[in-house]
Amino acid sequence: MFLEITSFLAATGGAISTEGMAKPDLHVIDWTIMAIYLAFVLGIGFALKKYMNSAEDFFLSGRSIPGWVCGLAFISANLGAQELLGMAASGAEYGIMTSHFYWVGAIPAMVFLGIFMMPMYYGSKAKSVPEYLKMRYNEPTRVFNSVSFAFMTVASSGISMHALADLMHALLGWNYYACLVVTSVIVLAYVLKGGLSSAIYNEVLQFFMIVFGIAPLAYIALKDVGGWDGLTAKLQASQHLGEGAMHSWAQTGGTDNPMGVQWYGILFGLGFVLSFGYWTTNFAEVQRALAANSMGAARRTPIIGAIPKMLFPAIVILPGMIAWALTSDANPGYSIPLKEGAPNYNQVLPSMIFHYFPNGLLGLALTALMASFMSGMAANVTAFNTVWTYDLYKTMKPNQTDKQLLSMGKYATVFGIVAAMGFALVASRWNNIMSILQLVFGFVNAPLFATFLLGMFTRRSNGVGSFWGLVIGTSTAVLFHGATFATNNAFGVKGGWLALIGVPAEKLIQYPKEMSQNFWIAIVAFSTTFLVNAVLSMATKRTKSDEELRGLVYSLTPKHVDENEPWILRPAVLGSIVMVAVIVLNFIFW
Amino acid sequence: MDLRLPIGYVFTIYGVMLTGYGAFTKSDAMYAKSLGMNINLIWGVIMLVFGLVMLFFAKKAGKGA
Numbered sequence: 164m165f166l167e168i169t170s171f172l173a174a175t176g177g178a179i180s181t182e183g184m185a186k187p188d189l190h191v192i193d194w195t196i197m198a199i200y201l202a203f204v205l206g207i208g209f210a211l212k213k214y215m216n217s218a219e220d221f222f223l224s225g226r227s228i229p230g231w232v233c234g235l236a237f238i239s240a241n242l243g244a245q246e247l248l249g250m251a252a253s254g255a256e257y258g259i260m261t262s263h264f265y266w267v268g269a270i271p272a273m274v275f276l277g278i279f280m281m282p283m284y285y286g287s288k289a290k291s292v293p294e295y296l297k298m299r300y301n302e303p304t305r306v307f308n309s310v311s312f313a314f315m316t317v318a319s320s321g322i323s324m325h326a327l328a329d330l331m332h333a334l335l336g337w338n339y340y341a342c343l344v345v346t347s348v349i350v351l352a353y354v355l356k357g358g359l360s361s362a363i364y365n366e367v368l369q370f371f372m373i374v375f376g377i378a379p380l381a382y383i384a385l386k387d388v389g390g391w392d393g394l395t396a397k398l399q400a401s402q403h404l405g406e407g408a409m410h411s412w413a414q415t416g417g418t419d420n421p422m423g424v425q426w427y428g429i430l431f432g433l434g435f436v437l438s439f440g441y442w443t444t445n446f447a448e449v450q451r452a453l454a455a456n457s458m459g460a461a462r463r464t465p466i467i468g469a470i471p472k473m474l475f476p477a478i479v480i481l482p483g484m485i486a487w488a489l490t491s492d493a494n495p496g497y498s499i500p501l502k503e504g505a506p507n508y509n510q511v512l513p514s515m516i517f518h519y520f521p522n523g524l525l526g527l528a529l530t531a532l533m534a535s536f537m538s539g540m541a542a543n544v545t546a547f548n549t550v551w552t553y554d555l556y557k558t559m560k561p562n563q564t565d566k567q568l569l570s571m572g573k574y575a576t577v578f579g580i581v582a583a584m585g586f587a588l589v590a591s592r593w594n595n596i597m598s599i600l601q602l603v604f605g606f607v608n609a610p611l612f613a614t615f616l617l618g619m620f621t622r623r624s625n626g627v628g629s630f631w632g633l634v635i636g637t638s639t640a641v642l643f644h645g646a647t648f649a650t651n652n653a654f655g656v657k658g659g660w661l662a663l664i665g666v667p668a669e670k671l672i673q674y675p676k677e678m679s680q681n682f683w684i685a686i687v688a689f690s691t692t693f694l695v696n697a698v699l700s701m702a703t704k705r706t707k708s709d710e711e712l713r714g715l716v717y718s719l720t721p722k723h724v725d726e727n728e729p730w731i732l733r734p735a736v737l738g739s740i741v742m743v744a745v746i747v748l749n750f751i752f753w
Numbered sequence: 754m755d756l757r758l759p760i761g762y763v764f765t766i767y768g769v770m771l772t773g774y775g776a777f778t779k780s781d782a783m784y785a786k787s788l789g790m791n792i793n794l795i796w797g798v799i800m801l802v803f804g805l806v807m808l809f810f811a812k813k814a815g816k817g818a
Contacts, residue, residue: 192770192774195770196767196770199763199766199767200763203759203762203763206759207754207759210754210759211754232756364754364756364759367756367760368756368759368760368763371760371763371764372763375764375767375796375800375803379792379796383787383788383790383792386788387788518786519786519787519788520786520787520792521778521781521783521784521786521787521792521793522783523770523771523774523775523778523793523797524771524787524792524793524796527767527771527796
């Protein structure tokens, strides 16, 4: 969520306006579709209640869930409403280059997580990502990570909640506060009743809702624009995207492409640092795999998720690109709504839906948006209550009984949702908070990934190096953000703030687009953390012996035996197939 | 709980609803939006098939256990 949020917020700062959009009429059929969905979501929560007997059941689903369910939940957890809106928005803004978020970013990262990192995550029996950091490094590293993670999950749930309520209010005239309360109470109810299992099972239902609700859009819109050839002709004739619209790599020799970044910035910044950082260390994701019923299923979780994820550009990015093609076309018909004279990219997806979908399908699509919001929200809440209970509460107060932990988990769920609502209200008053939070997410992600790489793949990296690496790497990211800015952006939350405290503006580094600036901040933060961690670890004594690192470091972890599984299901085989497919996709859309 | 069961039910219900609604509103002016295609009918049938396939596999697995 933290990664894709970038494009959503970059376009408008999160504000949504209805300027230039007609409000559609909803009929009984649309309302019935929504009501049925809500009934099933709650029903799943209540049906799972009887399995919630211990804290382990509530927080980890008792490690009992089949791999395909975890796999779909894994991608659904990241499919919040902002991702859908943001990816369609980016499709319109950056053309086919948006696919890098998937084909260079998410997919390779998910395969890497499944093949190389999951043996340590799942095998160590850690209940959370911070707990792994405690096992591998030390308590301060764990606290640093759990505090920043807990804050981020609550804040991003709040932002997501605000975005949904704002959207429903703007598009359908629903009451903002009613939207906020109703959606949160439903998420609260099914998470409280069925814990992580309920969140995961519902995420799979939500995954199918999202696919079925949004997929017809690409089909109808592509037909309208005159097929792939019509789309290509119109986009390449358009001023704003031009030749680069239909190429993901061909134009990346320099910065003269829609994203304003060279191929190595994409590979290293977006691919290696940001995407690997997000997908492999974000507990809201990793938690889905930890709930799997075996090591094999846990390792397959992200790899299975990668298969549908690979095809998502077709249903979210493609409609965005078509929206721009139709807008730049002289014929009357669909055009992207404007906000103060500029295209309001965040409205691309809903406005396309309203333009093409008749009643019936319209209700299904709105339900899909609601489902996407709930899946993102529940993923954050279940991750928050686990980190809160095991990594913060239990650290402060050891010797808690299972029953006490379980009830703490339930309090934390309520608290997490209430705090998120508070954040939503703050965000609705003060739009800048979103840009600031987006920055915080960016600063935390890249250093954490460097820490994990060294921690999981070297024995020498130690507690001193990891803690100071995180602290110094994160601060460097903050400073570098102050020293860089994107063309046309004012100094302040979008970067370049050093100019405001006396540094001459001409000394700052300028990037053609905010996107390229973000990538380079991540690269600098990652490299700094990596170096500091490596140097300090070499300069100080090892804090853990080989014996203590057994099962936590790759070379000291027993190899997962998968010879008794059908060959197609072995993680290395399945992962290789996915990688070949994604490389082929990159070449097709070169 | 076999998750295929609730998913199967949801999409079977949606499939029946949209197919029926599509058939009922066959020549409605609102299909001008979807380029003259009765997309409710088309998509309803697709969802119905998906729902039934899910139910079929859930029942089959249920019998085996």
